Protein backbone atom coordinates (compact mmCIF):
# COMPACT_ATOMS: atom_id res chain seq x y z
CA UNK A 511 0.00 0.00 0.00
CA UNK A 512 1.28 3.50 -0.82
CA UNK A 513 2.08 5.62 2.22
CA UNK A 514 -0.09 8.69 2.71
CA UNK A 515 3.03 10.75 3.27
CA UNK A 516 6.72 10.20 2.77
CA UNK A 517 9.49 12.68 3.59
CA UNK A 518 13.04 11.82 2.54
CA UNK A 519 15.92 14.04 3.63
CA UNK A 520 13.67 17.12 3.71
CA UNK A 521 15.60 20.34 4.36
CA UNK A 522 14.48 23.96 4.35
CA UNK A 523 16.57 27.00 5.14
CA UNK A 524 15.59 30.61 5.88
CA UNK A 525 18.90 32.39 5.28
CA UNK A 526 21.23 31.08 7.95
CA UNK A 527 18.48 29.30 9.90
CA UNK A 528 18.03 25.66 8.95
CA UNK A 529 14.36 25.31 9.89
CA UNK A 530 14.12 21.69 8.70
CA UNK A 531 17.44 19.90 8.83
CA UNK A 532 17.01 16.55 7.06
CA UNK A 533 13.76 14.85 8.05
CA UNK A 534 12.81 11.30 7.05
CA UNK A 535 9.28 10.25 7.87
CA UNK A 536 6.47 8.07 6.59
CA UNK A 537 2.81 8.23 7.59
CA UNK A 538 0.62 5.26 6.72
CA UNK A 539 -2.86 5.67 5.26
CA UNK A 540 -5.47 6.07 7.99
CA UNK A 541 -3.02 7.09 10.74
CA UNK A 542 -3.36 10.08 13.02
CA UNK A 543 0.23 11.26 13.20
CA UNK A 544 1.29 13.99 15.61
CA UNK A 545 4.29 16.22 14.96
CA UNK A 546 5.41 17.65 18.29
CA UNK A 547 8.03 20.12 19.27
CA UNK A 548 8.61 23.48 20.94
CA UNK A 549 8.26 26.82 19.13
CA UNK A 550 10.71 27.05 16.27
CA UNK A 551 11.25 23.27 15.98
CA UNK A 552 10.43 23.39 12.26
CA UNK A 553 6.96 21.83 12.31
CA UNK A 554 5.15 24.55 10.36
CA UNK A 555 7.95 24.82 7.81
CA UNK A 556 7.79 21.06 7.20
CA UNK A 557 4.01 21.29 6.83
CA UNK A 558 4.31 24.16 4.36
CA UNK A 559 6.64 22.04 2.23
CA UNK A 560 4.11 19.18 2.34
CA UNK A 561 1.23 21.46 1.35
CA UNK A 562 3.33 22.89 -1.53
CA UNK A 563 3.10 26.40 -0.04
CA UNK A 564 6.89 26.32 0.18
CA UNK A 565 9.12 24.66 -2.42
CA UNK A 566 11.13 21.57 -1.53
CA UNK A 567 14.69 22.81 -2.08
CA UNK A 568 16.33 19.64 -0.85
CA UNK A 569 15.00 16.13 -0.32
CA UNK A 570 11.67 14.68 -1.36
CA UNK A 571 8.04 15.01 -0.27
CA UNK A 572 5.53 12.47 -1.53
CA UNK A 573 1.78 12.52 -0.86
CA UNK A 574 0.15 9.22 -1.82
CA UNK A 575 3.11 8.70 -4.13
CA UNK A 576 2.91 12.12 -5.81
CA UNK A 577 6.04 14.27 -5.74
CA UNK A 578 5.21 17.65 -4.14
CA UNK A 579 7.81 19.42 -6.32
CA UNK A 580 6.76 18.02 -9.66
CA UNK A 581 3.05 17.26 -9.16
CA UNK A 582 1.88 20.19 -7.07
CA UNK A 583 -1.71 20.21 -8.27
CA UNK A 584 -2.12 16.46 -7.77
CA UNK A 585 -0.81 16.86 -4.21
CA UNK A 586 -3.06 19.83 -3.50
CA UNK A 587 -6.13 17.91 -4.63
CA UNK A 588 -5.41 15.24 -2.02
CA UNK A 589 -4.94 17.65 0.87
CA UNK A 590 -7.07 19.50 3.38
CA UNK A 591 -5.14 22.09 5.36
CA UNK A 592 -6.09 24.07 8.44
CA UNK A 593 -3.30 26.57 9.09
CA UNK A 594 -2.54 28.28 12.40
CA UNK A 595 -3.79 31.57 10.99
CA UNK A 596 -7.47 32.26 11.11
CA UNK A 597 -9.16 31.20 7.88
CA UNK A 598 -12.86 31.74 8.72
CA UNK A 599 -14.63 35.01 7.91
CA UNK A 600 -16.58 36.40 10.87
CA UNK A 601 -18.95 38.33 8.63
CA UNK A 602 -20.22 35.19 6.91
CA UNK A 603 -22.40 32.47 8.38
CA UNK A 604 -20.87 29.09 9.12
CA UNK A 605 -22.56 27.64 6.05
CA UNK A 606 -21.36 30.50 3.80
CA UNK A 607 -17.80 30.00 5.02
CA UNK A 608 -17.86 26.31 4.13
CA UNK A 609 -19.64 26.98 0.82
CA UNK A 610 -16.89 29.44 -0.10
CA UNK A 611 -14.28 26.71 0.39
CA UNK A 612 -16.39 24.30 -1.67
CA UNK A 613 -16.23 26.76 -4.56
CA UNK A 614 -12.51 27.43 -4.13
CA UNK A 615 -11.78 23.70 -4.10
CA UNK A 616 -13.93 23.10 -7.17
CA UNK A 617 -16.42 20.79 -5.55
CA UNK A 618 -18.80 20.03 -8.48
CA UNK A 619 -21.69 22.50 -8.41
CA UNK A 620 -24.44 19.88 -8.14
CA UNK A 621 -22.72 18.24 -5.14
CA UNK A 622 -21.91 21.44 -3.29
CA UNK A 623 -24.98 21.90 -1.10
CA UNK A 624 -24.90 18.28 0.09
CA UNK A 625 -21.16 18.32 0.71
CA UNK A 626 -21.38 21.59 2.69
CA UNK A 627 -24.14 20.11 4.86
CA UNK A 628 -22.15 16.91 5.31
CA UNK A 629 -19.03 18.79 6.42
CA UNK A 630 -21.01 20.97 8.86
CA UNK A 631 -22.73 17.91 10.32
CA UNK A 632 -19.40 16.08 10.66
CA UNK A 633 -18.10 18.81 12.97
CA UNK A 634 -21.35 19.28 14.90
CA UNK A 635 -22.21 22.69 13.43
CA UNK A 636 -25.33 21.89 11.40
CA UNK A 637 -27.63 23.69 13.84
CA UNK A 638 -25.43 26.75 14.20
CA UNK A 639 -24.64 26.98 10.49
CA UNK A 640 -27.02 29.91 9.88
CA UNK A 641 -25.29 32.11 12.45
CA UNK A 642 -22.52 34.57 11.68
CA UNK A 643 -19.15 33.01 12.46
CA UNK A 644 -18.33 36.09 14.57
CA UNK A 645 -20.80 34.79 17.16
CA UNK A 646 -19.05 31.40 17.45
CA UNK A 647 -16.94 30.33 20.42
CA UNK A 648 -13.26 29.54 19.86
CA UNK A 649 -13.99 25.81 19.72
CA UNK A 650 -16.77 26.33 17.18
CA UNK A 651 -14.47 28.44 15.00
CA UNK A 652 -11.89 25.67 14.99
CA UNK A 653 -14.56 23.13 14.08
CA UNK A 654 -15.77 25.46 11.31
CA UNK A 655 -12.24 25.57 9.92
CA UNK A 656 -12.19 21.80 10.09
CA UNK A 657 -15.42 21.71 8.05
CA UNK A 658 -13.85 24.09 5.50
CA UNK A 659 -10.98 21.64 5.05
CA UNK A 660 -13.28 18.59 4.96
CA UNK A 661 -15.60 19.88 2.25
CA UNK A 662 -13.13 18.86 -0.46
CA UNK A 663 -13.05 15.28 0.96
CA UNK A 664 -9.26 15.25 1.43
CA UNK A 665 -7.36 11.99 1.82
CA UNK A 666 -4.72 13.69 3.97
CA UNK A 667 -5.88 16.30 6.46
CA UNK A 668 -3.18 18.57 7.87
CA UNK A 669 -3.93 20.54 11.02
CA UNK A 670 -1.45 23.05 12.42
CA UNK A 671 -2.17 23.49 16.14
CA UNK A 672 -5.91 22.72 15.88
CA UNK A 673 -6.63 23.21 19.57
CA UNK A 674 -4.27 25.98 20.61
CA UNK A 675 -5.82 28.57 22.91
CA UNK A 676 -8.98 26.50 23.50
CA UNK A 677 -10.29 25.41 26.88
CA UNK A 678 -10.08 21.68 27.71
CA UNK A 679 -13.72 20.96 26.82
CA UNK A 680 -13.47 22.68 23.45
CA UNK A 681 -10.19 20.84 22.80
CA UNK A 682 -11.87 17.50 23.48
CA UNK A 683 -14.72 18.51 21.15
CA UNK A 684 -12.32 19.25 18.29
CA UNK A 685 -10.52 15.93 18.78
CA UNK A 686 -13.74 13.92 18.99
CA UNK A 687 -14.79 15.30 15.62
CA UNK A 688 -11.39 14.64 14.07
CA UNK A 689 -11.60 11.05 15.33
CA UNK A 690 -15.15 10.55 14.11
CA UNK A 691 -14.30 11.79 10.62
CA UNK A 692 -11.23 9.59 10.50
CA UNK A 693 -13.30 6.58 11.58
CA UNK A 694 -15.99 7.32 8.99
CA UNK A 695 -13.71 8.04 6.03
CA UNK A 696 -10.35 6.38 6.71
CA UNK A 697 -8.73 9.76 6.13
CA UNK A 698 -5.10 10.23 7.21
CA UNK A 699 -4.41 13.08 9.66
CA UNK A 700 -1.15 14.93 10.25
CA UNK A 701 -1.40 17.27 13.20
CA UNK A 702 1.00 19.55 15.05
CA UNK A 703 0.41 20.34 18.68
CA UNK A 704 2.18 21.64 21.75
CA UNK A 705 -0.15 19.69 23.98
CA UNK A 706 1.66 16.48 24.92
CA UNK A 707 -1.41 15.06 26.69
CA UNK A 708 -3.51 15.40 23.53
CA UNK A 709 -0.88 13.76 21.38
CA UNK A 710 -0.61 10.94 23.89
CA UNK A 711 -4.33 10.36 23.90
CA UNK A 712 -5.29 10.84 20.27
CA UNK A 713 -2.29 10.16 18.01
CA UNK A 714 -1.45 6.69 16.70
CA UNK A 715 2.19 7.73 16.31
CA UNK A 716 4.22 10.76 17.25
CA UNK A 717 7.28 12.43 15.79
CA UNK A 718 9.26 14.51 18.27
CA UNK A 719 10.94 17.39 16.48
CA UNK A 720 13.61 19.68 17.87
CA UNK A 721 15.73 22.24 16.01
CA UNK A 722 14.75 20.95 12.59
CA UNK A 723 15.49 17.31 13.39
CA UNK A 724 13.14 14.43 14.15
CA UNK A 725 14.51 13.08 17.43
CA UNK A 726 12.16 10.10 17.72
CA UNK A 727 9.17 8.61 15.96
CA UNK A 728 6.97 5.88 17.45
CA UNK A 729 3.67 5.19 19.19
CA UNK A 730 3.18 7.14 22.45
CA UNK A 731 3.31 3.83 24.30
CA UNK A 732 6.62 2.81 22.69
CA UNK A 733 8.22 6.21 23.37
CA UNK A 734 7.29 6.05 27.06
CA UNK A 735 8.22 2.39 27.45
CA UNK A 736 11.62 2.99 25.82
CA UNK A 737 12.37 5.77 28.30
CA UNK A 738 11.25 3.59 31.18
CA UNK A 739 13.58 0.85 29.96
CA UNK A 740 16.47 3.33 29.69
CA UNK A 741 15.85 4.83 33.12
CA UNK A 742 14.65 1.79 35.05
CA UNK A 743 12.03 2.20 37.78
CA UNK A 744 8.34 1.41 37.87
CA UNK A 745 6.58 4.69 37.05
CA UNK A 746 5.48 5.32 33.47
CA UNK A 747 7.12 8.55 32.25
CA UNK A 748 5.09 11.27 30.55
CA UNK A 749 5.66 12.27 26.93
CA UNK A 750 7.12 15.54 28.15
CA UNK A 751 9.73 13.57 30.08
CA UNK A 752 10.44 11.55 26.94
CA UNK A 753 10.93 14.76 25.02
CA UNK A 754 13.23 16.27 27.64
CA UNK A 755 15.30 13.11 27.63
CA UNK A 756 15.64 13.06 23.84
CA UNK A 757 16.26 16.75 23.33
CA UNK A 758 18.83 17.04 26.11
CA UNK A 759 19.88 20.00 28.17
CA UNK A 760 19.33 22.65 25.46
CA UNK A 761 15.57 22.35 25.84
CA UNK A 762 14.76 24.11 29.11
CA UNK A 763 13.92 27.59 27.81
CA UNK A 764 12.17 26.22 24.74
CA UNK A 765 9.85 24.01 26.73
CA UNK A 766 8.88 26.87 28.99
CA UNK A 767 7.91 28.92 25.95
CA UNK A 768 6.62 25.98 23.93
CA UNK A 769 4.53 23.44 25.73
CA UNK A 770 3.45 25.45 28.71
CA UNK A 771 3.06 29.01 27.57
CA UNK A 772 0.52 28.91 24.81
CA UNK A 773 -1.63 31.71 26.14
CA UNK A 774 -0.33 34.33 23.74
CA UNK A 775 -1.02 32.42 20.57
CA UNK A 776 -4.47 31.98 19.22
CA UNK A 777 -7.59 33.65 20.52
CA UNK A 778 -9.89 32.68 17.72
CA UNK A 779 -13.17 33.89 19.16
CA UNK A 780 -12.00 37.37 20.03
CA UNK A 781 -10.11 37.82 16.80
CA UNK A 782 -13.19 36.99 14.78
CA UNK A 783 -15.47 39.36 16.61
Ligand SMILES: Nc1ncnc2c1ncn2[C@@H]1O[C@H](COP(=O)(O)OP(=O)(O)OP(=O)(O)O)[C@@H](O)[C@H]1O
Nearest residue numbers: 524527528529547548549550551552553554555556
Ligand atom coordinates in the same frame (compact mmCIF):
# COMPACT_ATOMS: atom_id res chain seq x y z
N1 LIG B 1 9.41 33.30 7.12
C1 LIG B 1 10.48 33.05 7.90
N2 LIG B 1 11.61 33.78 7.77
C2 LIG B 1 12.70 33.50 8.53
N3 LIG B 1 12.77 32.53 9.45
C3 LIG B 1 11.68 31.77 9.63
C4 LIG B 1 10.47 31.99 8.87
N4 LIG B 1 9.55 31.08 9.26
C5 LIG B 1 10.14 30.33 10.22
N5 LIG B 1 11.41 30.74 10.45
C6 LIG B 1 12.37 30.15 11.39
O1 LIG B 1 12.48 28.77 11.12
C7 LIG B 1 12.52 28.02 12.32
C8 LIG B 1 11.38 27.01 12.37
O2 LIG B 1 10.14 27.72 12.44
P1 LIG B 1 8.72 26.99 12.34
O3 LIG B 1 7.68 28.05 12.31
O4 LIG B 1 8.75 26.00 11.24
O5 LIG B 1 8.69 26.22 13.74
P2 LIG B 1 7.44 25.56 14.48
O6 LIG B 1 7.95 24.29 15.05
O7 LIG B 1 6.29 25.46 13.56
O8 LIG B 1 7.14 26.59 15.64
P3 LIG B 1 5.70 27.04 16.26
O9 LIG B 1 5.34 25.96 17.21
O10 LIG B 1 6.03 28.31 16.93
O11 LIG B 1 4.74 27.20 15.13
C9 LIG B 1 12.49 29.03 13.47
O12 LIG B 1 13.82 29.30 13.86
C10 LIG B 1 11.86 30.25 12.82
O13 LIG B 1 12.31 31.43 13.45
